[in-house]
Amino acid sequence: MQLYEKLFYEALKIRLLEEKIIEVYPEDKVESPVHLSIGQEHHIVSIMEPLTNKDIVFTTYRSHAVYLAKGGDLKLMLAELYGKQSGISKGKSGSMHLCSPEHGMMGSSAIVGAIYSHSIGMAYAQKIDTSTNNITLCITGEGATEEGVFCETLNFASLKQLPIIYIIENNGLAINIPIEVRQSYTIEKLAKAYNIEYHSYEDSFDMLTINNKFSKLVTDMKKSPRPIIIEIHTYRYLEHVGISMDYDKGYRTLNEYEAWYKRDPLVLNETLIKRYKNKIIKDIDDAINFAENSPSSFKDELLTDVY
Amino acid sequence: MNDIIIYKNAIKNSMHYALEKNKNSIIYGIGVTDYIGIFGTTEGLEQEFGSDRVFDTPISEDAMTGFAVGASLGGLYPIHIHIRADFLLLTMNQLINSAAKYRYTYGGLFQTPMLIRAVIGRSWGQGAQHSQSLQSLFAHIPGLTVIMPSSAEAAEKCYKYAVMHYKNPVISFEHRLLYDYKFNKNSSLIDQNNPFDSYLVEEGNDITIVASSIMVQEAIKASDYISKYENISIEIIDINSVSHPNQTLILNSIRKTGKLIVADTSWLSHGLGAEISRMILETDVTLLKKPMKNLGMAQATCPTAKKLEYEFYPNLKDLVVSIYDLHFGTLKGKKIPSEEEIVYQYKYFKGPF
Ligand SMILES: Cc1ncc(C[n+]2csc(CCOP(=O)(O)OP(=O)(O)O)c2C)c(N)n1
Numbered sequence: 001m002q003l004y005e006k007l008f009y010e011a012l013k014i015r016l017l018e019e020k021i022i023e024v025y026p027e028d029k030v031e032s033p034v035h036l037s038i039g040q041e042h043h044i045v046s047i048m049e050p051l052t053n054k055d056i057v058f059t060t061y062r063s064h065a066v067y068l069a070k071g072g073d074l075k076l077m078l079a080e081l082y083g084k085q086s087g088i089s090k091g092k093s094g095s096m097h098l099c100s101p102e103h104g105m106m107g108s109s110a111i112v113g114a115i116y117s118h119s120i121g122m123a124y125a126q127k128i129d130t131s132t133n134n135i136t137l138c139i140t141g142e143g144a145t146e147e148g149v150f151c152e153t154l155n156f157a158s159l160k161q162l163p164i165i166y167i168i169e170n171n172g173l174a175i176n177i178p179i180e181v182r183q184s185y186t187i188e189k190l191a192k193a194y195n196i197e198y199h200s201y202e203d204s205f206d207m208l209t210i211n212n213k214f215s216k217l218v219t220d221m222k223k224s225p226r227p228i229i230i231e232i233h234t235y236r237y238l239e240h241v242g243i244s245m246d247y248d249k250g251y252r253t254l255n256e257y258e259a260w261y262k263r264d265p266l267v268l269n270e271t272l273i274k275r276y277k278n279k280i281i282k283d284i285d286d287a288i289n290f291a292e293n294s295p296s297s298f299k300d301e302l303l304t305d306v307y
Numbered sequence: 308m309n310d311i312i313i314y315k316n317a318i319k320n321s322m323h324y325a326l327e328k329n330k331n332s333i334i335y336g337i338g339v340t341d342y343i344g345i346f347g348t349t350e351g352l353e354q355e356f357g358s359d360r361v362f363d364t365p366i367s368e369d370a371m372t373g374f375a376v377g378a379s380l381g382g383l384y385p386i387h388i389h390i391r392a393d394f395l396l397l398t399m400n401q402l403i404n405s406a407a408k409y410r411y412t413y414g415g416l417f418q419t420p421m422l423i424r425a426v427i428g429r430s431w432g433q434g435a436q437h438s439q440s441l442q443s444l445f446a447h448i449p450g451l452t453v454i455m456p457s458s459a460e461a462a463e464k465c466y467k468y469a470v471m472h473y474k475n476p477v478i479s480f481e482h483r484l485l486y487d488y489k490f491n492k493n494s495s496l497i498d499q500n501n502p503f504d505s506y507l508v509e510e511g512n513d514i515t516i517v518a519s520s521i522m523v524q525e526a527i528k529a530s531d532y533i534s535k536y537e538n539i540s541i542e543i544i545d546i547n548s549v550s551h552p553n554q555t556l557i558l559n560s561i562r563k564t565g566k567l568i569v570a571d572t573s574w575l576s577h578g579l580g581a582e583i584s585r586m587i588l589e590t591d592v593t594l595l596k597k598p599m600k601n602l603g604m605a606q607a608t609c610p611t612a613k614k615l616e617y618e619f620y621p622n623l624k625d626l627v628v629s630i631y632d633l634h635f636g637t638l639k640g641k642k643i644p645s646e647e648e649i650v651y652q653y654k655y656f657k658g659p660f
Contacts, residue, residue: 030432031613032432032611033437083612083614083615087612090612091610091612091615092608092610092611092612093611094434095432096434096436096437097435097436110434110435111396113366113397143366144366147366147369148367148370174366175337175341176342177337177338182364182365182366249342250342296614297612299615299618301610301612301615302605302610302618306606306608
């Protein structure tokens with residue numbers, strides 16, 4: 001498969017999975033909050049592509065895209081969302097806390113900003129292990145950068161020249177509050193203040209360009225480790241949490257959405273959609289069947305792993 | 308119908324009252340001005356009172372808590388709201404090292420009145436970091452006043468009082484599932500002049516239940532349920548203020564009944580039950596005729612899977628069984644709530660938050 005097709009395939013898988021979740025959600029089989037990645041799949045597959053399983057990723061409650069793009073398994077994920085013993089974490093984590101240690105995905109946190117410091121810790125461990133050149137990715141929304149810990153970790157990452165890439169997904173919203181109400185700064189200038197290299201990817205839909213730039217950066221970083229911030233301009237199609245559109249709520253406009261949607265390769269590229277949709281749908285349906293037919297989390301799990 | 312008030316509207320009334328009656332009050336937090344308006348409790352307030360007094364904040368809980376300390380020293384009355392109590396953990400330093408200590412450390416030269424409202428998430432897969440009941444953590448600290456209003460009346464009276472009269476930081480835990488609960492508007496169980504005080508919800512002679520937050524409502528349900536089948540006289544006390552419980556009220560009740568159930572929303576160890584045991588043991592070791600019963604969350608992190616979540620929380624059945632056990636010493640031939648009766652409210656709650 002050509003590179004573009006490969007990226008497209010991965011992104012389409014995430015899109016179709018999220019759409020499946022929307023479809024089954026009203027049946028009440030996923031009895032927990034979901035923060036869907038719809039609209040924000042493209043750049044995630046592009047930046048996961050050059051990473052190895054030893055390169056580590058931390059992310060947030062909006063973790064479906066990262067989980068799948070980093071190599072996570074559909075069946076395990078759906079079983080987790082369905083609260084089943086066969087799920088990633090035996091049903092204990094649900095949608096907000098996906099992880100996949102064997103692929104280098106650590107625990108996702110529902111506490112905004114929590115992973116910044118986990119990430120510098122990981123990057124520090126990577127740095128002092130001179131036998132490898134693995135790196136850490138820390139993926140959050142732009143809202144999370146308002147937590148003081150963001151700046152504290154920038155300082156430390158820069159001081160110690162840690163092999164860390166901060167990916168800031170700027171979708172302009174934190175829950176329902178627009179960025180203008182929350183931020184007086186730009187990430188670019190903050191990066192500068194801490195002597196950290198900054199890149200901006202203006203269009204999250206441009207999978208190839210992002211993949212290209214990012215892959216080069218990763219290769220370079222593995223030779224000369226240093227902290228980097230990448231801000232990616234993107235758009236959240238649905239409400240913050242849940243499965244609905246919320247353009248009637250008055251805090252953003254349908255026009256805004258349409259401007260993105262009209263350019264969305266996962267909608268426009270009918271050839272590739274046609275080529276892969278059926279196969280992906282089948283995989284998803286298999287995973288749904290697996291989840292449905294798995295037993296619920298066993299009762300004794302309640303007190304297992306407590307210490 | 309006019310006699311009914313739902314919990315969130317009672318809170319909204321108190322927020323409106325705060326802005327109207329205390330010109331120094333400000334209300335802020337993440338989501339305070341969005342269309343959800345903290346489950347409706349701050350809806351429309353920015354429009355009516357302006358964005359100097361009602362505003363959203365950056366996602367900076369720690370800073371915005373220190374801000375409350377400074378604003379309070381500067382003469383404002385901050386009301387800081389968190390849509391999940393779990394986010395209070397980012398504010399512990401300011402709450403415990405500064406807010407709680409300001410008056411005392413400086414020999415009473417300062418005071419830092421403020422109200423922190425924080426919502427306890429429950430049910431529907433809120434999971435590890437969106438469901439915690441942290442009252443005992445804060446109640447442990449001298450200098451903090453911790454309340455858990457269990458009814459519309461409690462919430463409205465406590466908040467109005469806090470805003471107008473109380474000169475200490477108050478942390479209030481609101482239970483997410485209470486927001487749509489209906490209450491009698493004319494209820495008058497709370498002492499106007501001392502609304503944080505623990506109070507009698509139901510009077511009885513056989514068993515004392517000391518409960519917090521939504522467990523008060525569960526206790527009332529358990530008592531109603533049992534009254535259909537058995538003649539057991541149950542006394543229910545709402546602890547109301549976890550940090551400043553009314554020891555006399557509680558001990559007198561236990562002296563009368565000799566049988567005690569403590570029903571809290573949190574973990575058992577080092578919790579409300581432990582605190583009430585302390586009260587008893589320091590006063591009169593012979594007060595209890597039977598070992599007490601403690602209800603709370605299982606000693607684990609909150610799991611997301613429904614099946615496990617259901618095991619994790621105490622429910623109506625646990626209460627009913629505890630009551631039978633204390634009263635009869637057996638469950639034989641006793642009517643126990645069905646699955647539907649237990650999960651009704653948890654089933655019907657569908658979030659998304
Ligand atoms: C410490 C903390 N404060 C508040 C919240 C509530 N909350 C959940 S997501 C969110 C917005 C985060 O926005 P952003 O970082 O831009 O990420 P996005 O959801 O847009 O991906 C907030 C405030 C939280 N989970 N944790």
